């Protein structure tokens with residue numbers, strides 16, 4: 447289930463180059479750099495005629511997939527979102543961010559060591575950003591931590607950053623001119639995860655992909671199925 451309480455984002459990192467939100471908005475002539483609340487802002491707590499929540503229980507809710515949950519402009523709205531997530535303790539919420547350094551800016555008073563039903567995924571595309579952002583992630587009170595290496599645009603060594611991490615997700619870049627993903631980097635990451643007993647998932651191939659020194663251009667519609675075909679996911 448998706449919950450996009452606001453939309454819009456600013457490019458802030460190398461991994462944003464072919465951001466799917468910016469690309470989609472460009473086609474629709476929407477200015478992605480304007481951050482606006484959506485009509486779905488209160489979606490998790492909306493009720494039907496029988497006074498039941500419209501969002502069914504026991505689901506994973508993907509939060510803010512048309513923005514970055516920690517973007518500055520949303521500081522004014524974030525606390526209310528945390529309150530809704532607390533009210534819906536029967537749902538599991540997941541948000542991703544490239545702005546983990548902003549995490550402590552707005553937090554509810556009762557956050558403590560984190561809410562049981564919130565997972566935070568930090569996106570890192572290369573070694574430099576992994577070292578910077580994951581050092582911060584490591585220090586934060588969050589109950590469930592994921593690392594998202596997507597788009598992976600170079601080899602990444604996560605060995606120093608996997609303590610307390612539940613899952614690493616890897617994916618390539620989706621764009622005709624996207625940067626190359628070498629399958630060796632993916633396998634290497636998987637080994638790092640297995641060594642530390644961290645679950646691993648290869649979610650998406652890259653449009654421009656190298657395997658065993660052979661180059662492949664993969665159509666967008668096949669990026670997910672090709673990754674699945676590799677069959678290298680491992681869950682503990």
Ligand code: SF4
Pocket residue numbers: 455456457458459461462465466467468512513514544
């Ligand atoms: S942070 Fe994410 S949503 Fe924002 S521009 Fe970058 S890739 Fe797009």
